[in-house]
Amino acid sequence: MFTEVKYRMISTDAKMLYGLLLDSMHLSIKNSWVDRQGLAYQFFTVKEAQEKLDFGHEKICKLFSELERSDPIVRKRQGQGKPSVIYIKKF
Numbered sequence: 001m002f003t004e005v006k007y008r009m010i011s012t013d014a015k016m017l018y019g020l021l022l023d024s025m026h027l028s029i030k031n032s033w034v035d036r037q038g039l040a041y042q043f044f045t046v047k048e049a050q051e052k053l054d055f056g057h058e059k060i061c062k063l064f065s066e067l068e069r070s071d072p073i074v075r076k077r078q079g080q081g082k083p084s085v086i087y088i089k090k091f
Contacts, residue, residue: 014066025088043083
């Protein structure tokens with residue numbers, strides 16, 4: 001992601017969040033967290049990201065949105081009070 005032309009416009013902070021998501025995805029695969037299509041997924045809450053990156057709620061939400069718009073991740077919301085399911089594309 002750091003060297004691909006199409007991802008150059010992604011902020012450094014969003015790239016750090018992406019790195020955390022990649023790291024977490026390895027654990028999801030180890031634990032066999034796959035959906036019906038065989039795609040690995042994870043739960044990584046805004047609160048977890050806040051704690052790991054030491055950013056506020058609003059900034060983390062913007063970083064997640066930036067990653068979604070840039071296309072390396074897909075988030076599927078589950079509803080009130082439940083964490084979003086996160087898929088990393090090209091993983």
